[in-house]
Amino acid sequence: xxxxxxxxxxxxxxxxxxxxxxxxxxxxxxxxxxxxxxxxxxxxxxxxxxxxxxxxxxxxxxxxxxxxxxxxxxxxxxxxxxxxxxxxxxxxxxxxxxxxxxxxxxxxx
Amino acid sequence: xxxxxxxxxxxxxxxxxxxxxxxxxxxxxxxxxxxxxxxxxxxxxxxxxxxxxxxxxxxxxxxxxxxxxxxxxxxxxxxxxxxxxxxxxxxxxxxxxxxxxxxxxxxxxxxxxxx
Numbered sequence: 001x002x003x004x005x006x007x008x009x010x011x012x013x014x015x016x017x018x019x020x021x022x023x024x025x026x027x028x029x030x031x032x033x034x035x036x037x038x039x040x041x042x043x044x045x046x047x048x049x050x051x052x053x054x055x056x057x058x059x060x061x062x063x064x065x066x067x068x069x070x071x072x073x074x075x076x077x078x079x080x081x082x083x084x085x086x087x088x089x090x091x092x093x094x095x096x097x098x099x100x101x102x103x104x105x106x107x108x109x
Numbered sequence: 110x111x112x113x114x115x116x117x118x119x120x121x122x123x124x125x126x127x128x129x130x131x132x133x134x135x136x137x138x139x140x141x142x143x144x145x146x147x148x149x150x151x152x153x154x155x156x157x158x159x160x161x162x163x164x165x166x167x168x169x170x171x172x173x174x175x176x177x178x179x180x181x182x183x184x185x186x187x188x189x190x191x192x193x194x195x196x197x198x199x200x201x202x203x204x205x206x207x208x209x210x211x212x213x214x215x216x217x218x219x220x221x222x223x224x
Contacts, residue, residue, distance in 0.1 A: 001167060006151075032211050043113070043200055043215030044152070089152060093211055096165055097142060097202075101151035 002027045004092050006100025014108050019077045021103045023090035032093040033073045037086045080107045115201050115216035130186040130219045134203030141184050147197045191223045
């Protein structure tokens with residue numbers, strides 16, 4: 001099955017700085033790559049996703065890039081705010097959904 | 110109440126007892142997933158149901174774990190003879206199938222504590 005690796009496991013940035021989280025996947029047939037944000041005590045929620053026929057997608061302060069050849073995809077958060085502090089998960093999907101181990105992002109005011 | 114509902118929200122049990130965790134997916138969603146999240150860890154895939162197809166059980170950690178989905182809707186995850194290492198948050202998610210429909214909607218989870 002699909003194997004997703006995510007780095008870093010923890011990330012601390014100053015408010016206003018950018019944050020980048022990177023993931024790799026193993027199955028070249030995977031075609032859908034979502035990112036989820038999990039706040040304390042809650043289930044993960046989808047924040048942005050990208051499909052295999054697209055290289056980049058933006059939604060306000062967040063963007064995702066996909067390199068299918070290298071089987072890499074990344075989440076970019078610009079102008080970080082304290083409310084961005086959470087655990088972020090990447091995932092890759094073909095027939096089911098497999099997640100990375102998560103990145104705990106802390107944005108310091 | 111359009112979201113994924115899980116019950117109970119918290120469950121404390123003694124080692125060796127059986128537990129049942131329930132998931133009510135969003136109405137009309139044909140896909141249902143169970144994941145396990147140990148303290149500070151990622152989402153460990155357990156099992157996946159899609160419509161009437163045979164479930165993908167490849168993530169179940171041992172034969173003490175089983176799950177069923179009745180009538181293509183409600184799902185129950187059963188853990189027999191619980192062990193302390195089973196303590197975790199068990200998350201359920203549902204989705205429609207295909208295209209934009211692959212977005213997962215998660216419940217708030219069941220926090221299982223095995224004493």
